[in-house]
Amino acid sequence: MKRRAFIRKAGLATAGMFAAPYLLPEGRLFAGTGDRIVNHVVVVLFAGGVRQQESIDQAYLSAQGLSTTGNLLRNMLVGNEPSSNLVYMPWQPVLTTPLAKQGTLFKEMRYASGPTGHFNGHTAAITGNYTQSSLDLNQNPDFPTVFEYYRKHTDPARSAVNCWWMSEGLGPYPALNYSRNGMYGAMYGANYIRPATTFGSYGLDYLNDAITFQPDDVTKIESIKSFLDKNFDRTAADYPGIINTADDREKIKAFIYDTLNKTSAGQIEWPLPPGISTAELTGDLTNIAYAWQVLQKFMPELLVINSFDLDACHFNFTNYLSYMHKADYGVGWLWNKIQQDPVLKNDTIMICMPDHGRNELPNSVYDVNGLRAFDHTSDNNSRRLFGLIVGPAGKVKQDQVVGNDADPVGETIDLVPTIARILGFHEYIPAGLLPGRILEEAFV
Amino acid sequence: MEHRIQFAAWLLLFCGCILSGSCKKDISQQVIYDNVIYEITPVSVYANNAEKTKQKSAEHFISILYSNLTDKSIPADDLGNLAELALSVGDKELMNRVLLENMLADPQISIPSNEEMRSNITAFVNGTYLKFYLRNPTAYEAYYFQDLINHDSTITSEMVYAAFAQSNEYLFY
Numbered sequence: 001m002k003r004r005a006f007i008r009k010a011g012l013a014t015a016g017m018f019a020a021p022y023l024l025p026e027g028r029l030f031a032g033t034g035d036r037i038v039n040h041v042v043v044v045l046f047a048g049g050v051r052q053q054e055s056i057d058q059a060y061l062s063a064q065g066l067s068t069t070g071n072l073l074r075n076m077l078v079g080n081e082p083s084s085n086l087v088y089m090p091w092q093p094v095l096t097t098p099l100a101k102q103g104t105l106f107k108e109m110r111y112a113s114g115p116t117g118h119f120n121g122h123t124a125a126i127t128g129n130y131t132q133s134s135l136d137l138n139q140n141p142d143f144p145t146v147f148e149y150y151r152k153h154t155d156p157a158r159s160a161v162n163c164w165w166m167s168e169g170l171g172p173y174p175a176l177n178y179s180r181n182g183m184y185g186a187m188y189g190a191n192y193i194r195p196a197t198t199f200g201s202y203g204l205d206y207l208n209d210a211i212t213f214q215p216d217d218v219t220k221i222e223s224i225k226s227f228l229d230k231n232f233d234r235t236a237a238d239y240p241g242i243i244n245t246a247d248d249r250e251k252i253k254a255f256i257y258d259t260l261n262k263t264s265a266g267q268i269e270w271p272l273p274p275g276i277s278t279a280e281l282t283g284d285l286t287n288i289a290y291a292w293q294v295l296q297k298f299m300p301e302l303l304v305i306n307s308f309d310l311d312a313c314h315f316n317f318t319n320y321l322s323y324m325h326k327a328d329y330g331v332g333w334l335w336n337k338i339q340q341d342p343v344l345k346n347d348t349i350m351i352c353m354p355d356h357g358r359n360e361l362p363n364s365v366y367d368v369n370g371l372r373a374f375d376h377t378s379d380n381n382s383r384r385l386f387g388l389i390v391g392p393a394g395k396v397k398q399d400q401v402v403g404n405d406a407d408p409v410g411e412t413i414d415l416v417p418t419i420a421r422i423l424g425f426h427e428y429i430p431a432g433l434l435p436g437r438i439l440e441e442a443f444v
Numbered sequence: 445m446e447h448r449i450q451f452a453a454w455l456l457l458f459c460g461c462i463l464s465g466s467c468k469k470d471i472s473q474q475v476i477y478d479n480v481i482y483e484i485t486p487v488s489v490y491a492n493n494a495e496k497t498k499q500k501s502a503e504h505f506i507s508i509l510y511s512n513l514t515d516k517s518i519p520a521d522d523l524g525n526l527a528e529l530a531l532s533v534g535d536k537e538l539m540n541r542v543l544l545e546n547m548l549a550d551p552q553i554s555i556p557s558n559e560e561m562r563s564n565i566t567a568f569v570n571g572t573y574l575k576f577y578l579r580n581p582t583a584y585e586a587y588y589f590q591d592l593i594n595h596d597s598t599i600t601s602e603m604v605y606a607a608f609a610q611s612n613e614y615l616f617y
Contacts, residue, residue: 192534
């Protein structure tokens with residue numbers, strides 16, 4: 001049949017007319033905006049379970065019976081790289097000054113309660129509450145997420161495009177963009193995306209040839225849809241998932257198509273050192289690359305991403321080291337990009353924290369280099385983690401180390417209150433929902 | 445003894461004649477189709493949209509949309525891949541729209557042409573309601589579309605399909 005197809009960006013022109021005024025359940029038109037430290041927060045859940053030994057302690061292979069030590073995370077931490085027994089390809093740091101010198105390092109934090117599983121670790125970090133559930137339940141958490149606190153208690157004119165959750169993998173992670181809490185929920189959720197699928201082979205295969213209606217046609221389709229919806233008493237709000245305004249939805253749709261086009265045209269900028277092939281990309285680096293696309297396009301106030309390839313440690317210690325080194329490069333690369341952006345440059349705080357730690361003792365698996373693998377089964381070592389808060393001097397204390405093994409400072413559940421403090425909505429969160437505290441030590 | 449055998453044989457022959465159909469009864473069978481949609485699998489028609497109370501899952505939506513647009517079942521691999529795509533974006537309505545726009549560009553789709561639509565609007569509207577909503581339009585709904593298509597020459601069958609596929613009722617069954 002004859003079909004009209006037009007350039008994809010045409011639909012944007014009609015978008016603005018559908019935006020509706022926003023009234024909070026409390027009856028106020030806008031939530032209050034408190035005193036902010038900066039206007040943008042980027043969180044990297046340096047996830048997959050990271051041992052303190054190979055990260056903060058820079059022990060490298062000492063747990064494997066070899067004496068070689070060294071710093072795998074040269075963009076994040078201060079310290080020399082391993083000088084021998086290399087089982088990974090060292091990349092020159094992208095940052096001239098490690099992040100630990102551009103902020104505050106919480107050297108020894110605790111994941112204090114609950115199983116040290118990835119679902120639990122992510123949930124605790126994103127909701128500010130430990131969870132005892134031991135299963136990867138593919139359902140929204142009970143406690144509100146940081147995204148819902150942000151959207152409900154901050155000026156809602158900024159809407160959901162200002163708030164993103166991007167995961168390296170799928171599994172239960174898409175469900176972490178909003179909770180089942182009756183006071184919050186999907187209407188305050190973050191825009192979730194898993195770039196490896198949306199912009200990966202599936203996206204390129206199935207989303208590569210969309211019809212685009214003219215703006216006038218879009219208006220007429222909306223008019224017909226409106227008629228149809230008036231004759232049906234269930235609304236789209238019943239449909240699971242967050243709801244964007246029509247304006248935002250058009251922007252996100254255009255972003256998806258534009259990013260797919262850039263991907264297929266080889267125009268995505270990857271977090272790789274000069275001369276390194278894209279064959280070296282990991283899922284973590286892919287997630288970071290597309291996080292930068294989101295940051296550039298929407299300048300969100302709150303962006304949370306994770307890495308996950310480090311979980312290879314269950315069966316391949318060599319890959320674990322390599323992926324940790326690459327994820328560190330990605331974190332440095334992202335910070336470098338932020339510093340080159342005139343809007344984000346002096347107005348962004350980045351927080352890096354693992355979902356949880358990893359066991360002290362290895363399991364029974366050896367990799368090709370004869371290195372032993374480690375699980376995370378809630379021993380004390382798997383409750384050890386670190387936190388790195390970096391930002392502009394004058395806002396974030398520079399080159400400061402807080403806490404040590406004998407005197408841990410900070411917990412996983414402190415992430416949410418700390419983000420709330422940075423973006424100025426902590427005082428509006430109802431009492432009793434957040435057991436953690438603000439990591440005030442990091443701020444000037 | 446021999447008489448008994450002959451008697452039994454005659455008795456069997458007599459009964460056989462009776463049972464073998466000296467009188468045949470005409471049997472008529474009335475086949476009632478509760479609904480026929482484009483000669484695919486007969487399905488029940490909803491009496492009205494109030495009966496639709498359950499949300500479609502992502503897989504339901506994709507599978508049914510594909511069938512509605514192509515008159516074919518979606519291959520299992522494609523369904524799995526598209527379901528993963530749907531899962532990878534948090535705004536489900538947005539992703540449904542993206543998937544729809546891409547299916548509409550698929551050369552395999554089967555949509556009545558504009559000429560077909562305008563040549564028999566009643567049939568087109570009834571067919572569209574049955575295809576997407578599994579029910580007949582109410583008189584008011586039928587009038588709305590008659591009036592819309594008659595008075596706006598820019599309305600295309602594709603636009604009508606797009607509106608139905610994005611409507612709230614289509615998300616429920």
